[in-house]
Amino acid sequence: MHLDAFLPDARTPWDFAAAAHLWRRAGFGAPxxxxxxxxxxxxxxxxxALVRGPAKDAALDDxxxxxxxxxxxxxPDPIRxxxxxxxxxxxxxxxxxVALFWHGHFATSIAKVRDEGFMARQYRLFLDGGLGRFGxxxxxxxxxxxxxxxxxxxxxxxxxxxxxxxxxxFELFTLGPGHYSEQDIQEAARAFTGWTILRDAFHFAAPLHxxxxxxxxxxxxxxGGDDILRLALEQKACGNFLAGKxxxxxxxxxxxxxxxxxxxxxxxxxxxxLSASLETLxxxxxxxxxxxxxxxxxxxxxxxxGGARCxxxxxxxxxxxxxxxxxxxxxxxxxxxxxxxxxxxxxNTATWMTRVNAARELTKGATGLGAERALRSxxxxxxxxxxxxxxxxxxxxxxxxxxxxxxxxxSHLS
Numbered sequence: 001m002h003l004d005a006f007l008p009d010a011r012t013p014w015d016f017a018a019a020a021h022l023w024r025r026a027g028f029g030a031p032x033x034x035x036x037x038x039x040x041x042x043x044x045x046x047x048x049a050l051v052r053g054p055a056k057d058a059a060l061d062d063x064x065x066x067x068x069x070x071x072x073x074x075x076p077d078p079i080r081x082x083x084x085x086x087x088x089x090x091x092x093x094x095x096x097x098v099a100l101f102w103h104g105h106f107a108t109s110i111a112k113v114r115d116e117g118f119m120a121r122q123y124r125l126f127l128d129g130g131l132g133r134f135g136x137x138x139x140x141x142x143x144x145x146x147x148x149x150x151x152x153x154x155x156x157x158x159x160x161x162x163x164x165x166x167x168x169x170f171e172l173f174t175l176g177p178g179h180y181s182e183q184d185i186q187e188a189a190r191a192f193t194g195w196t197i198l199r200d201a202f203h204f205a206a207p208l209h210x211x212x213x214x215x216x217x218x219x220x221x222x223x224g225g226d227d228i229l230r231l232a233l234e235q236k237a238c239g240n241f242l243a244g245k246x247x248x249x250x251x252x253x254x255x256x257x258x259x260x261x262x263x264x265x266x267x268x269x270x271x272x273x274l275s276a277s278l279e280t281l282x283x284x285x286x287x288x289x290x291x292x293x294x295x296x297x298x299x300x301x302x303x304x305x306g307g308a309r310c311x312x313x314x315x316x317x318x319x320x321x322x323x324x325x326x327x328x329x330x331x332x333x334x335x336x337x338x339x340x341x342x343x344x345x346x347x348n349t350a351t352w353m354t355r356v357n358a359a360r361e362l363t364k365g366a367t368g369l370g371a372e373r374a375l376r377s378x379x380x381x382x383x384x385x386x387x388x389x390x391x392x393x394x395x396x397x398x399x400x401x402x403x404x405x406x407x408x409x410x411s412h413l414s
Contacts, residue, residue, distance in 0.1 A: 002259040002286040003266060006043050012290055014043050020380030021293050024414045025250050026050045026282055027093025029306035032377040047282035051131070051275050053092030060090050076116045077321050080331045083123065084324070085317035087305045098274065099126035100301065101249050103331070104339035106141050106173065108150040110332045117200070118146035119332045134242065134272035135233050138173065142225060143195070143202040151337075154196050157208040161189040168337055170232065176244075179237035180217070187214040191223045233272065239264035242272070250281065252292040253343050259286055294413040297346045300327035302414060303355060304362055307406050310378045313365050323358040327351060347412065359406035366402035374402065379410050 008014035019039040023030040027050065030038070038046045063086055070082045087096045103126055110119045122144050129137045141147050147165075148154055156162040166188035170180040194209030195202070214223045217231050232238055243264035247255035263281065270276050281287055298306065301324060308315055324330065328351060334340055347355070396404065405411060 002256065002262050003280055003284045005283055006285050006288045008043070012288055015039070016376070017293075017380040018043070018288055019046065020377075021288070022046060022050065022282060023093070024302075024306065024380075025287070025296075026278075027097055027309075028087055028302055029310045029378075030093070031310060031312050032373050035377070035380075043288065044283045047279050050094050050282065051279040053095060057091040060086065060092070063089070071117060071120060074116070076110050076119065076332050077318070079116055079120045079123075080321045080324075081318035083331055084301070084305065084320050086127075087301065088308055088315070088317060094278070095127060095131060098130040098278075099123065101246070102126035102130050102137070104334060104342070105245060106147065107334035107337055107339035108146050109334055113146045113149050115146070115149075116332070118144075118149065122146040123332070131275045131278070132273070134267070134274060135229065138229055138233070139226065141173075142169075142192075142229060145197045145200060145202060148195065148197055148202070153192055156189060156193050156195065157205075158190075158193050158210040161186070161193055161210070163189040165189070165192055166228070169228070172337060174232040174241065175235055175237045176241040179235065179241075184216050187216045187223075188228045190214055191216075191228045192225045195225055236264070236268070239268035239272075243267055246278075246281075248343075250278075251287055252295050255286075294410065296414040297343050298412050298414050299340065299342060299346055300324050300329040300355070300358070301331075303327075303406075303412060304358060306414075307359065307362060307378070307402075307411065311363070311366060311374055311402050311405070312377075313362060313367075313402070315362055315365055319361070323361055327354050327358055355412065356407055360403050363399050363402035363406065366399045374405060378405055379408070 006012070006014075008018075012018070016035060016039055019035045020030075022038065022043075023035055026047075038049070041049060063082065067082065070078045087093075087100075090096050103123060106122075106126075108119070108122060110116060113119055122141070125137065125140050125144060129140060142165075151165040151168055152162050153165045156165065163185050166185045169188065170185060171177055190210040190212070191214055194205040194207070196205050196208070197203060198205075209224070211222055213220055216223060216228060217235065219231060221227065223231075240260055241264075243266075244255065244260045247260060247263060251259075263277070266280060267277050286292070304320055304323065304327075307313070321331075328346065329340060
């Protein structure tokens with residue numbers, strides 16, 4: 001079975017490369033000393049530690065202390081910089097990585113919401129509840145002012161239902177295409193009438209709510225919004241849809257269909273508990289299969305944040321925001337309701353040069369990290385030949401070497 005515990009052997013040892021793989025996928029990468037400490041734990045304990053996170057995270061305390069001031073600066077870029085700083089510095093890397101996953105899953109953009117406070121609050125939902133139960137997060141997102149505005153539920157009222165939220169709830173958030181009917185959408189939209197915003201917060205406007213009987217997924221009742229969320233979670237398609245998205249994000253661009261079925265069953269069986277499910281995944285045969293390593297193209301955030309963490313560079317997070325925008329990943333502004341396409345869409349002839357130039361800006365702050373240590377930290381191993389090995393003998397400054405390392409094809413693969 002794909003989710004059976006990973007048992008190291010001669011073909012797939014628990015070695016530095018495996019521990020580095022865990023950090024790249026369950027986080028944004030880690031410096032060499034951190035990977036070596038993880039290696040000492042063993043795969044099951046390492047997976048548990050990454051899911052649980054550190055007991056104390058001083059860097060996060062510092063960032064939380066300035067959060068009100070960041071909101072007071074106005075505009076989305078200070079919030080973007082604060083989020084990037086979390087990714088760079090937080091000890092609980094999985095929390096940051098999972099929040100980014102949910103940001104793409106519940107893709108909402110400030111381009112239409114036009115309220116940076118709403119967008120910041122939505123991202124906080126992903127940070128604070130992203131590793132909890134999916135049903136709980138789904139209920140909070142359904143009441144989130146940014147989502148209500150993004151999918152026009154402010155105009156959803158009795159007698160004049162707006163179907164935008166109900167459609168995306170089924171197609172993009174829970175079930176995927178082909179697992180619901182147009183009637184299901186129409187009836188579900190009626191259940192969300194009256195879910196609106198008042199004084200910048202969720203408000204249930206009872207006079208605008210349709211209390212009549214609805215028929216959804218073959219069930220009948222005077223359903224409200226929470227009933228529709230529950231019915232969606234009960235569908236087998238929900239577990240498989242979410243499993244497929246998680247596996248494509250954390251494991252492989254085309255995960256085996258039976259692995260999706262198996263992970264979907266696990267999600268449904270444990271009540272969509274993300275922490276428990278991901279801990280099983282990160283300690284599994286599927287996750288550590290050599291065939292799945294270096295198969296995902298890094299997003300701009302994974303590339304820059306991971307490069308900084310692995311090479312012990314401490315960039316100004318605000319300086320990374322415009323670089324990320326140029327590379328096609330502007331936080332708080334996914335391109336559409338489907339989020340960022342990802343994987344192969346991240347790199348083409350135009351974006352490659354943008355990545356190279358962004359790497360040069362990032363590595364201006366590189367210091368004297370030893371060449372072999374830098375190469376091993378970034379790639380998980382020291383290649384026996386080729387460009388990576390040639391860099392070890394090159395006469396170059398730390399910044400030049402770091403930039404060259406980030407231009408290696410392997411550095412763009414997770």
